[in-house]
Amino acid sequence: MASLAIQRVKREFKEVVTSSEAENSQIKLEMVAENLKHLQGEIKGPPDTPFEGATFILDILIPDSYPFNPPKVKFATKIWHPNISSATGAICLDILKDQWAAAMTLRTVLLSIQALLASAEPDDPQDAVVAKQYKETPEIYHMTAKFWAEFFAGGNPSSYSADLRQKVKSLCDMGIQSLDAVRALSHYNWDATTAVESIFS
Amino acid sequence: MPVIWLYYTNKESGGRIPVMVEWDWNVFKLKQAITSQLGRVPNKLIFLGKEIDNKTKLRDLHMIEFSTLYCVLATNTMPRVNNTKLRVYGSLSPSLPSRGYDIQMPMSAGPLDPSGIHVELEGEYYVPMTSHWDKGSEGVFDFSFRRYVADSDTVSEVSEHIYEHLGEFSLHTSQISYETMKSKRRYFSVFCRDVCNTITRGKLLVRCWNCKSNHFTLSCDPSCWNDVTGDVITGSCVSCKCEGIRAEFYFNCINHPQQESIATPLKQVKMNERSVECIICAESPDRLMVFECTSLHATCLPCFTEYVRVNLVSRLFRYESSVGYSLGCPAGCPNSLITDAEHFRVVGDELYERLHKFAAEEFVLAEGGVLCPAVGCGEGVIPGTKDRLITCEACCHMFCRKCMDRAHFGVCERSLSVRGGVAGVNLKGSAIRSSWRFGGDGRDRSEESQDWKESSNIKSCPGCNAPVERDGGCSHITCSVGVCQLEWCWLCEKEWNLECREDHWFD
Ligand SMILES: [Zn+2]
Ligand SMILES: [Zn+2]
Ligand SMILES: [Zn+2]
Ligand SMILES: [Zn+2]
Ligand SMILES: [Zn+2]
Numbered sequence: 001m002a003s004l005a006i007q008r009v010k011r012e013f014k015e016v017v018t019s020s021e022a023e024n025s026q027i028k029l030e031m032v033a034e035n036l037k038h039l040q041g042e043i044k045g046p047p048d049t050p051f052e053g054a055t056f057i058l059d060i061l062i063p064d065s066y067p068f069n070p071p072k073v074k075f076a077t078k079i080w081h082p083n084i085s086s087a088t089g090a091i092c093l094d095i096l097k098d099q100w101a102a103a104m105t106l107r108t109v110l111l112s113i114q115a116l117l118a119s120a121e122p123d124d125p126q127d128a129v130v131a132k133q134y135k136e137t138p139e140i141y142h143m144t145a146k147f148w149a150e151f152f153a154g155g156n157p158s159s160y161s162a163d164l165r166q167k168v169k170s171l172c173d174m175g176i177q178s179l180d181a182v183r184a185l186s187h188y189n190w191d192a193t194t195a196v197e198s199i200f201s
Numbered sequence: 202m203p204v205i206w207l208y209y210t211n212k213e214s215g216g217r218i219p220v221m222v223e224w225d226w227n228v229f230k231l232k233q234a235i236t237s238q239l240g241r242v243p244n245k246l247i248f249l250g251k252e253i254d255n256k257t258k259l260r261d262l263h264m265i266e267f268s269t270l271y272c273v274l275a276t277n278t279m280p281r282v283n284n285t286k287l288r289v290y291g292s293l294s295p296s297l298p299s300r301g302y303d304i305q306m307p308m309s310a311g312p313l314d315p316s317g318i319h320v321e322l323e324g325e326y327y328v329p330m331t332s333h334w335d336k337g338s339e340g341v342f343d344f345s346f347r348r349y350v351a352d353s354d355t356v357s358e359v360s361e362h363i364y365e366h367l368g369e370f371s372l373h374t375s376q377i378s379y380e381t382m383k384s385k386r387r388y389f390s391v392f393c394r395d396v397c398n399t400i401t402r403g404k405l406l407v408r409c410w411n412c413k414s415n416h417f418t419l420s421c422d423p424s425c426w427n428d429v430t431g432d433v434i435t436g437s438c439v440s441c442k443c444e445g446i447r448a449e450f451y452f453n454c455i456n457h458p459q460q461e462s463i464a465t466p467l468k469q470v471k472m473n474e475r476s477v478e479c480i481i482c483a484e485s486p487d488r489l490m491v492f493e494c495t496s497l498h499a500t501c502l503p504c505f506t507e508y509v510r511v512n513l514v515s516r517l518f519r520y521e522s523s524v525g526y527s528l529g530c531p532a533g534c535p536n537s538l539i540t541d542a543e544h545f546r547v548v549g550d551e552l553y554e555r556l557h558k559f560a561a562e563e564f565v566l567a568e569g570g571v572l573c574p575a576v577g578c579g580e581g582v583i584p585g586t587k588d589r590l591i592t593c594e595a596c597c598h599m600f601c602r603k604c605m606d607r608a609h610f611g612v613c614e615r616s617l618s619v620r621g622g623v624a625g626v627n628l629k630g631s632a633i634r635s636s637w638r639f640g641g642d643g644r645d646r647s648e649e650s651q652d653w654k655e656s657s658n659i660k661s662c663p664g665c666n667a668p669v670e671r672d673g674g675c676s677h678i679t680c681s682v683g684v685c686q687l688e689w690c691w692l693c694e695k696e697w698n699l700e701c702r703e704d705h706w707f708d
């Protein structure tokens with residue numbers, strides 16, 4: 001790894017750890033296996049969003065050409081959001097692509113991703129199914145996003161979560177994996193019949 | 202208050218004034234009083250035939266009321282030297298040992314201007330980060346120091362503000378040594394193209410525009426870059442005996458001044474006089490590459506080199522008709538493109554050549570031209586607006602402008618999509634990085650074009666045929682070729698449209 005990349009990551013590590021956001025446990029950064037190339041980030045779901053109370057783990061890879069090229073970041077925690085792939089966790093965020101600037105840091109990356117959770121851009125989606133739901137049936141999107149946050153990321157339970165859990169369970173009883181069940185149900189706006197059909201067809 | 206007489210002289214004037222004093226004052230305080238009364242800085246004070254020392258109290262000089270003092274005024278405030286050593290006594294901070302410090306002080310800014318003070322103490326250097334000189338309130342130093350330890354990379358901030366009253370300082374004018382600090386001297390940076398092949402220190406020279414003789418006297422000194430690069434300054438030439446002839450400025454590399462060589466000035470490489478940090482690595486080197494954004498962001502030269510290299514290889518330079526093919530501030534600031542391409546020479550000859558090739562291609566595309574698709578060619582062709590079939594002048598390959606395939610008759614079926622379709626939809630910021638896969642000389646597209654067609658990670662832009670490599674991310678691609686910038690869909694290989702947004706499973 002280039003010495004500048006190492007030097008920068010060390011410094012940015014310190015910046016995150018000593019930041020006021022880290023103090024308020026909004027963001028967190030850790031090394032994976034003592035390796036500065038592979039880091040693990042953590043962000044809290046912002047208040048007044050379906051993600052409130054949830055904690056999301058991010059997988060961060062630092063390229064050798066860092067900071068001239070952006071870090072590769074994806075969600076390790078499952079999330080339902082128009083700009084994040086519900087399957088792979090890939091993020092559609094300009095600063096992780098062509099709007100990256102060498103003066104940005106891991107702290108700004110974590111905060112930008114947190115900000116993305118608070119303001120989705122459905123016209124520029126990473127996940128078209130989620131984006132479509134977001135635009136056409138915002139109530140269902142909100143419910144689904146909140147359920148995913150609760151189910152996968154320790155978010156606060158909502159009034160309808162027992163109901164949705166019951167639907168997931170009924171699919172699991174047919175021998176479907178719970179992750180596949182949640183995905184299919186979310187995809188088909190919680191219509192259990194269509195979801196089951198899609199899985200078995 | 203007791204009064205003493207002060208006789209003052211300098212080259213132009215002289216006189217006698219009464220000065221009110223306190224016997225408790227030291228000589229430095231007296232000098233301050235004289236300065237505020239005369240508006241001039243006393244260089245030396247002489248009492249009973251001897252120069253008196255700043256630290257000494259007036260009482261200890263056995264001065265009495267109406268004593269006469271002689272004062273030599275500094276000509277034009279202070280000597281015109283850049284850096285001067287002053288010795289300061291007293292403790293700068295409780296955490297620093299109390300003893301004498303050698304302070305490097307730029308005198309050109311006026312007397313006692315502490316900006317740029319360097320404190321050197323047993324291998325440790327203290328450089329003020331912020332400084333404030335309050336003349337009104339008894340001269341309070343308010344510094345926050347950065348500590349550098351010699352022979353080590355560690356830098357720590359001595360963040361406490363240090364207050365010190367002038368009374369505790371004693372400035373020995375006799376100890377001023379006009380020793381200019383070599384390392385901090387200002388100089389021009391040039392790119393030595395012939396010999397060193399790197400950024401070196403340059404010497405600005407002048408010669409007669411007419412006969413190229415160096416026996417040339419300027420009518421006035423240049424004061425800015427425009428003076429040096431333009432043709433505004435004149436002079437007289439001894440060799441061809443011309444008066445008012447144009448002066449020609451040029452640069453020489455300091456490493457081999459006798460040799461005729463090309464050294465091009467790098468205007469944006471500047472001396473780092475205020476300990477500015479590189480925005481990429483936070484080092485504070487002697488020289489910086491300064492961008493022309495409003496924040497004047499700067500990087501060190503190694504970071505600049507790497508920044509240029511990475512962005513050139515990934516073809517992320519931008520083409521703007523007023524500037525050409527260039528690169529802006531690494532913080533992403535607007536209006537910060539580097540205007541003089543000489544700065545890009547830092548990446549070495551091979552990549553610099555490639556830059557010119559890219560720039561030429563961008564120019565062709567900007568002018569409505571196309572690049573020849575023949576294997577191994579890539580020549581830029583600017584055809585007439587109506588021609589569909591184009592013949593490349595370099596390789597004689599004839600191709601269809603619409604599908605970029607071999608020339609064919611009839612209507613072209615695979616016409617490239619029309620740009621600008623998705624009205625009113627915000628598609629910004631979803632581009633992925635694309636890279637042209639050229640070999641070192643930028644000419645061997647032949648072999649590479651074979652393997653990029655085979656790899657599923659590489660497709661060509663439907664707008665301009667530039668090969669684009671996808672390394673993850675969404676299917677919404679924005680072409681990075683400056684004039685193209687087509688937004689297209691990775692899956693359909695067509696212009697990005699409403700269906701793409703809503704119908705594809707993106708993963
Ligand atoms: Zn040289
Ligand atoms: Zn001449
Ligand atoms: Zn640097
Ligand atoms: Zn800038
Ligand atoms: Zn050709």
Ligand SMILES: [Zn+2]
Binds near residue numbers: 601603604605614
């Ligand atoms: Zn055709």
Ligand SMILES: [Zn+2]
Binds near residue numbers: 665666667681
């Ligand atoms: Zn293109």
Ligand SMILES: [Zn+2]
Binds near residue numbers: 692705
């Ligand atoms: Zn598409």
